[in-house]
Every structure is written in structure tokens, then in C-alpha cells.
Amino acid sequence: MAKAFASQGDLSEKKISFTQVGEGLYAFTAEGDPNSGVIIGDDSVMVVEAQATPRLAQKVIDCIRSVTDKPISHVVLTHYHAVRVLGASAFGASQIIMSEAARNMVVERGQEDWDSEFQRFPRLFQGHESIPGLTWPTTTFNGKMSVWLGKRRVDILQLGRAHTAGDAVIHVPDANVMFTGDIVEAHSACYCGDGHFSDWGGTLEAIRAYDLDAIAPGRGDAVVGRAAVNGALDRTKDFVDSTFRPVARVAARNGSLKEAWDACRAACDPKFKDYAIYEHCLPFNVARAYDEARGLDHPRIWTAQRDLEMWAALQG
Template identity: 55%
Template sequence: MAGEKKFASQADLAEKKVTFERLSEHAYAYTAEGDPNTGIVIGDDAVLVADTQATPVMAQDVIRRIREVTDKPIKYILLTHYHAVRVLGASAYGAQQIIASQDTYDLIVERGEQDMKSEIERFPRLFNAVESVPGLTWPTLTFKGEMTLWLGKLEVKIMQLGRGHTKGDTVLWLPQDKVMLSGDLVEYGATPYCGDAYYQDWPATLDALAAFNPEKLVPGRGAALKTSHQVADGIAGTRAFVSELFNQVKLGAAAGKDLNEIYKLTYAALKPKFGDWVIFDHCMPFDVTRAFDEATQYRDPRIWTAQRDKEMWETLES
């Protein structure tokens, strides 16, 4: 863990290969080797896009691929949570409604501006053509608990199953197709980002998600999961990472160790099992810092700013 490690993902400049694949009669997955995923639902009369890519220019590639399979209007955007890399491309789609949980809306009010500046600093490659972003993305329709959208005869269930990756996490479920879009509640071969997480709630939220017995699932990052076995594997892997990391940090905090020492011990403990997952080195400082906060004195995640990011990085990585 040398001091010259570049801040966050600023050394990550290699372009990723995009895959656009059909998962069921109505669901498609837009994935890119561990970059943030987009899910697409094509109903009888309209299209819904879940998570928009980070900028309107990047969203054009999603739109181009949608247009290869349908000419139906893109009427709905779903924000699975508030993170900038998920929401700032929304303006490109010209949707009639931008749907989010009320908790997600509240987080945008509280910390959307700081989060946007923080994430743009962390992920230069993911914010390609950041000048095309017109500002924060504001939901036009919010819900509490769950809502149902009908795209003609296609039932689309939009639900908050509990807190995990953020307070506002939202999943989309297609009962007819047995397909789930999980947002960052589930990752596959990609390290969960837990800087805004509720570690103690996340495993139970995964249990609630698994109870639907999805046959296919689009995770927040990583390849689309196309069998029940792969779905179970993705859920189990995410649960293992979150649980093992929080347990390590709790033990260190209970023993009176400081954040620096806990970070080094936790990194060493998780590296053999999870070190080859995408963005492991990027996520770990944020993940351990949030775990330390939750294990000690902060039930709710503190706001990340570009300044706080850099101070944390220097403290843990130098």
C-alpha cells in the first residue's frame, strides 16, 4: 500500500467493452466489465431505463442500443439510488417521468451537490464529457415502500426492500419474467462501494431480495446474472464482502484500534478473497471509513465532499 497509489480511480483509464444483451421478453442489460450497469425494460407501449450512465453523452450509447431493438418511446427513468454516476445522464433520454424513492429524493436534497463534485473527482473516465451534464437530476415522481407501473399489460414492481448500499435503495422486479434489477445492492465480481451504506441492514435487505427467487438479475456492476445459480452466487458474494468487512472493522474498533490500523488489517484480511474484484483498491478506503463510522458513532453516513475524499485518502494510503 505504497503512498504513490493514485487517488481513487484516477489511474483507471482503460476503456471497457460494452455488452448489451436480452435477458427475457422484456428485459435487457447494458454492462461494461464492472463499470456501472443500466437496465432496460421494454413494455407494450413504452421503455423504462433504470440507472442512466454518468453523463448525457455516455447515455447516447445506451439509447443507440435501445433503438436497435425497439422504436417505442423512452417514457420512464428509474433511479435505483442517488449516486451521480447513476443519475447524471438522465437528461439525454427525454423521459416523461424520473422515478425514485422518497428517501433517494431526500438524499439528493441533502447531499446531491457534494456527491456530484466528489464522484466527478473520483472517476474521471466514467464522467466522459462531464460538461454535458446540465446539473443535478431531480425525480418527478417519488414513492414510499413500493409502487407498480403498468407498461401496457407488463407489470413493473418498483420497491424499497430495505437499506444497504444507501438509505434509498430501490429494486425493479418483473413478476412475469422473473427478472430483478438490483442497483448496487448486488454486485458481481465488482467490489461493493459502501461509503454511504448501512452495513447492519444490508444482509437482511439481500434476504428480502433473494426471497423473490429471481431467475435473472442485473447487478449494479458486473456481468448480468442469467441463471438462478448465478443470481444466488451474486447475492452470496455481496453478502460475504459486506459482512466480513464490517465484522473485521467492528473487532478492531472494539479492541480500541484506530482507523489507520483497522484499515491495514481489514485490507489484508479481504485482499486474498476479494482483491481481484473490480475497483477493490478504489472502494476499500471509503468502505472501511464508513464501517468504522457505523461501528463507533455514526448510524447514518456522513456526507462525502471532494475535500473529505482526499483527506481520507491521504490519511489511509500514505
């Protein structure tokens, strides 16, 4: 019998941090669990990423209420993954914003992703019975949109494909701070199971061009200071490249998925094995890298059944 996914055994509670990354800007982080961001405007609050359930979203709301009593008017979702979006109803926001590409992915694979992620990582779905259904945006955009929170402008941007085809980042120009979603991670593994390896590096360089003072990444601690920002970008790029290159070499000679897994581990374990959720991400990363190296640009849909079949193949 194949052993369980690494994430199924990850049952320990994580310590929450609520870190100021700029004036009126906060990163809600939890030791490698999905992060959220908070942007406080003149009259209201924007939240970036909604957590997986309303119960978990309440933890973000509690932190917000520790610093402001302004109403939450907007929720921005950087992509479609269940652990990021299914808690949105808790915030009571009048606007829920996604890129048009991200919304299309909810249509195409939202339910399958929910079922898959729930099986993989049950701890992240505490209070799952309170989820009212798939999260749909009230507002979508292509390329760029700006939201004014009073006098504070917030730019929501698509800088390129990376973690998914619909990724968005949120830039607050007056503080030069960016909320990157899972395009950038801080000492946490990148989940690449729906990613675009060939585009990811260019998207990271588009972020670097902003010469940011701080980043709130998708997972891991807040990154404050330009040197630290560049370090996080470099490490994320190294993780993505170190995953793809050995897998692509195996795929080029028509090697098996198991051979690709072994080659990726040999390249990545020495550098990244202590990163948060590394063991959880690795099988999905290898499977997607193998597909992309063989010419499949559009990621295949993960289902609960496909997860199990892939995992069985990697167990030999």
C-alpha cells in the same frame, strides 16, 4: 505526497455488453462500470439507471435502438449517486422515478456527491460539460409503486437499506427478473461508502425470497439462472461481511482508521482483490464501516476535501 486514488488512474475504455435477461429485458454492462437496465413494454421503454453524463447515456440509447424503436417513457433511479443519475436528461423521459428517501439524499448531499465522484473517477464523467445540473425526480414513492407499460407491470420496491438508505429495486413479475442497483454486484466490489452494513444482509435475503430467474446487478455481468443468482447474493453478502467484521473489531478497541484499513485488507485481499473497482472502493468502505461500528448510523457526507483527508490518513 500521497498517491492518487486507484480510480484516477483507471483510464481504459470498457467493453459494453447488452445482454437479454428475460423477454424484452436487457442489462447494459461494461466490465465493472455502472450498469443500466432496459424494460420494454407494449408501447414504451423504461430505463433503470441513467449513467453519469448524457454522453454516456447515449450509449445505452444506442443499444435500446438496436432492439426497439419504442419511445423511452420512464427512467427509474435506484439511488442518488452521481454516476447513476446525472445522464438522465438524455433519455427525454416524461417520468423520472426515485424513492422519497433517495430524493431527500439529493437535497442533502447531491452536489457534494457529484464533486466528490468527479474527483475520484474522472473517466466515468466523459462529456461532463453536457450535464444540465442535479437530477430531480418527477415522481417519488415510499415502500412500493407499480408502473404499467401497457400490459406489463413493473414493481419498484424498497426492500431495505444497503448501498444507501434510499435504495430501490425493480422487479418485473412476468419474467421474474430484478434490477437490483448496487445492492448486488457480480464479481465487482461493493461500494459501501454511504452504506448500512448491519442492514445489507437482510436486504439481500429479501431479494433472495423472490427466487429470481435472473438479476441485472449494479456492476458486473448479468446473472442468469437461479443458481447463479444465489451465488451472486452469497458473494455480495460475503464481501459486505468480510469488510465490516475486521473493521468493527478494530473500532471496538479504539484502534485507528489505518489499523482498520490494514485489518480489512488482510481479510478481503485474498478473496476479492481481483474484483472490479476493488481498490477504488476499499478506502471509502473502511471509512464508512469504521463510522458505523462506532455508532454513526447516518453516513457522513463525502466531499472532495473529505476524500483527500481520508486518503491521506490511510497512507499513514
